[in-house]
Amino acid sequence: MTVDAPLRLDNLLQRIASDAFESCFGSALDAHSISIQKTRSEFPGDRTLVCFPLSRMSKAAPDATAQRLGEAMVSAEGPVVGFNVVKGFLNLEIQPDYWGSWLKTEAADAGYGRRPAGSAPHVMVEYSSPNTNKPLHLGHLRNNFLGHSVSRILEAMGHTVTKVQIVNDRGIHICKSMVAWQRMGNGETPESAGMKGDKLVGKYYVAFDQAYKAEVAERKAAGMADDEAEKGAPILVEAQETLRRWEQGDEETVALWRTMNGWVYTGFDETYATMGVEFDKLYFESDTYLIGRERVLEGLERGVFERSEDGAVWVDLTGDGLDRKLLLRGDGTAVYMTQDIGTALLRFQDYEDLDRQVYTVGNEQEYHFKVLFLVLAKLGFQQAERCHHLSYGMVELPEGKMKSREGTVVDADDLMAEMFSIARDIAREAGKLDGLDEKDQQAVFQRVGLSALKYFLLKVDPKKNMMFDPKASIDFYGNTGPFILFNYVRGRSVLRKADAEGHGNFETQEMAIPASDEMELIGLIHDLPDVIQEAALTYNPSLVANWCYDLTKAYSSYYQDHSILGAEEEETRVLRLTLTERFTRSLHTGMNLLGIELPERM
RNA sequence: GACUCUGUAGCUCAACUGGAUAGAGCACCUCACUACGGAUGAGGAGGUUGAGGGUUCGAAUCCUUCCAGGGUCGCCA
Numbered sequence: 160m161t162v163d164a165p166l167r168l169d170n171l172l173q174r175i176a177s178d179a180f181e182s183c184f185g186s187a188l189d190a191h192s193i194s195i196q197k198t199r200s201e202f203p204g205d206r207t208l209v210c211f212p213l214s215r216m217s218k219a220a221p222d223a224t225a226q227r228l229g230e231a232m233v234s235a236e237g238p239v240v241g242f243n244v245v246k247g248f249l250n251l252e253i254q255p256d257y258w259g260s261w262l263k264t265e266a267a268d269a270g271y272g273r274r275p276a277g278s279a280p281h282v283m284v285e286y287s288s289p290n291t292n293k294p295l296h297l298g299h300l301r302n303n304f305l306g307h308s309v310s311r312i313l314e315a316m317g318h319t320v321t322k323v324q325i326v327n328d329r330g331i332h333i334c335k336s337m338v339a340w341q342r343m344g345n346g347e348t349p350e351s352a353g354m355k356g357d358k359l360v361g362k363y364y365v366a367f368d369q370a371y372k373a374e375v376a377e378r379k380a381a382g383m384a385d386d387e388a389e390k391g392a393p394i395l396v397e398a399q400e401t402l403r404r405w406e407q408g409d410e411e412t413v414a415l416w417r418t419m420n421g422w423v424y425t426g427f428d429e430t431y432a433t434m435g436v437e438f439d440k441l442y443f444e445s446d447t448y449l450i451g452r453e454r455v456l457e458g459l460e461r462g463v464f465e466r467s468e469d470g471a472v473w474v475d476l477t478g479d480g481l482d483r484k485l486l487l488r489g490d491g492t493a494v495y496m497t498q499d500i501g502t503a504l505l506r507f508q509d510y511e512d513l514d515r516q517v518y519t520v521g522n523e524q525e526y527h528f529k530v531l532f533l534v535l536a537k538l539g540f541q542q543a544e545r546c547h548h549l550s551y552g553m554v555e556l557p558e559g560k561m562k563s564r565e566g567t568v569v570d571a572d573d574l575m576a577e578m579f580s581i582a583r584d585i586a587r588e589a590g591k592l593d594g595l596d597e598k599d600q601q602a603v604f605q606r607v608g609l610s611a612l613k614y615f616l617l618k619v620d621p622k623k624n625m626m627f628d629p630k631a632s633i634d635f636y637g638n639t640g641p642f643i644l645f646n647y648v649r650g651r652s653v654l655r656k657a658d659a660e661g662h663g664n665f666e667t668q669e670m671a672i673p674a675s676d677e678m679e680l681i682g683l684i685h686d687l688p689d690v691i692q693e694a695a696l697t698y699n700p701s702l703v704a705n706w707c708y709d710l711t712k713a714y715s716s717y718y719q720d721h722s723i724l725g726a727e728e729e730e731t732r733v734l735r736l737t738l739t740e741r742f743t744r745s746l747h748t749g750m751n752l753l754g755i756e757l758p759e760r761m
Numbered sequence: 762g763a764c765u766c767u768g769u770a771g772c773u774c775a776a777c778u779g780g781a782u783a784g785a786g787c788a789c790c791u792c793a794c795u796a797c798g799g800a801u802g803a804g805g806a807g808g809u810u811g812a813g814g815g816u817u818c819g820a821a822u823c824c825u826u827c828c829a830g831g832g833u834c835g836c837c838a
Contacts, residue, residue: 196780202781207781211780247780247819494835522766523832524832553832588800607800624766636787637785653798705774708786718797718801719794720802
């Protein structure tokens with residue numbers, strides 16, 4: 160058989176089935192309309208062709224159709240060597256040799272599962288995008304891990320990916336921290352306080368809130384109406400004035416703003432480094448909100464938007480089933496949408512070949528992005544229809560939502576540190592790292608701890624809300640990152656030992672024909688390209704996570720049942736070692752797409 | 762109220778997009794093995810897929826009506 164690109168088994172079977180159908184029943188079948196699926200384990204066979212939909216065209220009962228089709232497929236040239244029919248299901252047996260040679264050749268490719276870099280359009284992925292007034296928390300972890308993983312998945316599909324964030328560095332929130340620091344800070348800095356910069360600024364944000372509440376209570380006690388007491392509290396007024404001074408470019412205000420944001424960035428950088436995520440370019444709201452205003456006014460001139468009597472600019476989306484939406488206030492100041500329009504257009508300008516943007520943002524902003532993409536389309540960007548809001552659900556705690564006021568926010572740094580510490584305790588007990596120095600051990604604890612966290616947050620379908628039960632999430636057994644790592648490490652250990660014992664040249668040796676449990680493992684490895692493609696199409700890393708787990712479980716069971724190095728026959732050992740090598744490598748690829756680094760020992 | 766997402770074992774999650782007897786992990790019970798790394802494997806029990814109706818050879822999946830929960834509907838971000 161001569162094919163340039165590796166032909167996927169299912170496509171091959173569709174082609175054979177289509178030809179077979181025509182020779183049996185006279186009419187041609189569209190190969191894509193033939194549904195091929197994995198055979199359930201309780202029936203003999205590897206692939207199943209569902210014949211119910213075909214019976215109309217064959218003018219025969221489903222079983223009869225399946226029977227004749229099966230016979231024709233076996234006698235055709237190709238990998239089908241047997242079949243059985245259960246009701247309308249045609250179970251096909253694939254030649255074990257087909258699996259064996261596939262494992263030996265195509266699965267050996269260094270880039271197996273990945274498409275060539277640059278073979279798909281340029282995509283921008285935005286994630287993280289925090290406010291600069293408080294530290295990153297559990298919700299940000301889900302956001303960052305998702306965005307980072309989707310970036311890797313798109314890269315594996317051949318896309319050029321640019322990872323960005325929009326830093327929400329301006330507005331009333333940071334002004335609140337600034338005012339509180341001025342009033343109560345006594346010149347405190349991250350150095351003098353011995354505190355990460357983001358934590359320090361967060362501390363003053365909390366201090367602001369407390370001072371504000373105290374003022375409101377005091378004013379109410381003095382007999383003031385609720386509304387007046389809340390809106391006119393001096394510290395709040397001061398924050399609003401600070402914001403106005405900032406917008407006017409007041410030097411002292413801007414200098415403090417720059418200083419305190421700088422502290423935050425240093426703190427964030429440390430957190431991102433620990434998390435293992437990175438960005439190619441940062442966008443700042445303070446740079447883009449003015450651009451947004453210009454672009455909206457341009458759109459107004461071109462008649463895409465409309466102006467109301469008070470001078471505000473609106474977009475009318477009633478024709479798209481939505482509402483009218485404000486783009487610019489009557490006094491000319493920007494709203495959230497204004498700056499997002501500016502940011503999006505700036506990005507298309509920065510990268511002219513950009514095919515689309517992916518926004519990793521919580522599901523409470525779904526409406527916002529619907530509007531944004533419609534606005535971009537109205538401004539004439541064809542990329543708008545390919546832009547995607549990677550919407551994800553909230554991370555909930557057993558006691559409910561995270562509330563900063565109630566102190567139930569799970570801090571990202573604290574959580575990661577806790578995971579590392581648990582990893583250390585378990586590893587010390589196992590005692591497998593005794594030969595390593597302190598620094599290398601620490602690196603392993605971090606990988607193991609982080610794998611637990613990342614896998615836990617990524618294995619759930621992004622669009623669903625998920626429960627973060629601290630007790631369950633730090634589990635290192637069962638369906639967890641560390642379980643997957645453990646089996647990887649074990650496989651690697653066997654390969655090292657094979658090398659040391661002189662069995663390292665298995666790639667060039669004759670290999671036994673796989674039996675059924677081996678074919679199951681090969682089948683899982685064979686799925687990888689489809690899993691990656693589906694994950695990329697749906698922006699859904701959980702598909703990759705679940706594949707990693709299924710593969711690992713199958714290997715773990717196989718490892719339990721068979722001694723790899725202790726195989727009686729040389730050809731059997733070659734098969735088991737080859738399987739182990741392909742398992743570790745394809746698992747490495749899959750986990751890498753989740754942003755999870757694999758250790759060599761743990 | 763309108764729109765939207767979700768509802769699957771006691772708990773946390775799957776289910777190849779309409780296929781066969783709905784699967785994993787945790788917790789519970791029973792086993793296996795000096796194990797090439799036990800951070801293991803095998804088995805048991807646990808389900809009217811929120812409820813009703815419909816579509817068809819076939820529904821957790823599609824349509825419809827309810828029920829419950831989340832989210833959105835700001836000149837907030």
